[in-house]
Amino acid sequence: MxxxxxxxxxxxxxxxxxxxxxxxxxxxxxxxxxxxxxxxxxxxxxxxxxxxxxxxxxxxxxxxxxxKDKDDLLFAVCSQGFTEFNQALQAAYAAHSNPLERLKALGWAYLEFGLSHPLHYQMMFMQRAEWVTKATNTKGDTEGANAYIIQMNAVIEAMKAGVIRMGDPIETTNLIWSGIHGIVSLALSMKGIVPKWEESEVRRLVEDYFQMLTRGLQP
Amino acid sequence: MxxxxxxxxxxxxxxxxxxxxxxxxxxxxxxxxxxxxxxxxxxxxxxxxxxxxxxxxxxxxxxxxxxKDKDDLLFAVCSQGFTEFNQALQAAYAAHSNPLERLKALGWAYLEFGLSHPLHYQMMFMQRAEWVTKATNTKGDTEGANAYIIQMNAVIEAMKAGVIRMGDPIETTNLIWSGIHGIVSLALSMKGIVPKWEESEVRRLVEDYFQMLTRGLQP
DNA sequence: GACACCAAATAACACTGTAAAGTATATTGA
DNA sequence: TCAATATACTTTACAGTGTTATTTGGTGTC
The missing domain is CATH 1.10.10.60 (Homeodomain-like)
Structure with a gap:
């Protein structure tokens, strides 16, 4: 005009x-x-x-x-990792409709991302975890679905469906997230050093975790 | 002579x-x-x-x-952290005789160490987690009780006492350890950045975790 | 007292991130 | 078309890093 x-x-x-x-x-x-x-x-x-x-x-x-400086470039690298991470979790979410299956699928997608992008994962969630929030703020609303929101939605749905007991969604999400993160981060750190942390063992650990979680958070 | x-x-x-x-x-x-x-x-x-x-x-x-070099000195610093960590967990172990209480006390001691030695914790379990094994091997048998063994013993005792279900002790220990580590490491990373990860919230998270754990690992 | 040893220092190398100043090349307005 | 200007990039430089090879100065040994 x-x-x-x-x-x-x-x-x-x-x-x-x-x-x-x-x-x-x-x-x-x-x-x-x-x-x-x-x-x-x-x-x-x-x-x-x-x-x-x-x-x-x-x-x-x-x-x-x-x-601006090295950190700025590194953040851009990190940021690219976050969008890929978000997409992976988004896909996992969309692939299931059953609340419990969704929750598990998110966990597996989380693990898979960590194992297939070890260096990115370590930067994103271990070395520079402060950037988690900065990335979601920077990314703009267009990007939309960030991983944390997706996970929390899955948690909320699971609560509504009676799969896990009611509670503060954020708290419960953090609880579940911590567990997976603990497994993934230790897996990356211990890989090739401690035999019990090889990939197959890690997958079994995640299965154990889901089992503990579903039983432990039962309504 | x-x-x-x-x-x-x-x-x-x-x-x-x-x-x-x-x-x-x-x-x-x-x-x-x-x-x-x-x-x-x-x-x-x-x-x-x-x-x-x-x-x-x-x-x-x-x-x-x-x-030998910077890494060697840094490892020595790290090593000192491990002995302190071991002592803290040893004390927590010795302070209780009830298997479940012991398990919880170990978790709290773990958290407490992380919160009060954030920089050490990050090096020991996040930046240079490879050193965990190196430290226990180097330390010599005199040092004796390393934290992992202590935790595993507590797990075994809890199994025997029927507090948690039977299973591979190492696997179960890793499972429990992962959870605590996940909480502590995220707490250190997010402290001062994400409101939901302030100290009081983190303690509540650990409580939630114990609850989930005891229910989820029930025999 | 001459000699050997050994702790510590000097000097140097190859890196790192970063700031200030300089230099072409391309773009603009007359 | 020509001078002014803006832009993209390089050069130079500084302060810092870990690390190695060489040199110094003092101490204990014969």
């Missing part, structure tokens, strides 16, 4: 600005993708700005034109 | 060597204590060899005469 009132020069200027902005987002994305590759190879401690820069043929300082 | 066969010179030489060794252990201890202070102030990421050295008036390289 307002474009009709613009002169040719103004229109050109605007399109040019848009084009530059696109280009800017493109190189920003290139940096981010390189950072993700880097992170998935080196992990949290080995992650280095200079290596990321070298990897895509930029000078280290160039990164600062697109990200 | 063999000292009788030594000449005076040999005896002097030996005592001299002992004295030097004592002095050596003393400065080693001084470095370690400085490192612990440093760590408790700066945490895992902020911990720096050069700062430790400066703190006790040594050159950074001197530390390498007493510790």
């Amino acid at each position: 307002s474009s009709a009132t613009l002169t040719r020069q103004e229109r050109i200027k605007q399109r040019s600005a848009e084009r530059r902005e696109r280009s800017r987002q493109k190189t920003r994305q290139a940096i981010l993708e390189a950072a993700i590759r880097m992170f998935e190879r080196e992990g949290y401690e080995g992650f280095s700005l200079r290596q990321v820069a070298e990897n895509i043929g930029y000078t280290p300082t160039t990164i600062y034109l697109y990200f | 063999s000292s009788a066969t030594l000449t005076r010179q040999e005896r002097i030489k030996q005592r001299s060597a002992e004295r030097r060794e004592r002095s050596r252990q003393k400065t080693r201890q001084a470095i370690l204590e400085a490192a612990i202070r440093m760590f408790e102030r700066e945490g895992y990421e902020g911990f720096s060899l050069r700062q430790v050295a400066e703190n006790i008036g040594y050159t950074p390289t001197t530390i390498y005469l007493y510790f």
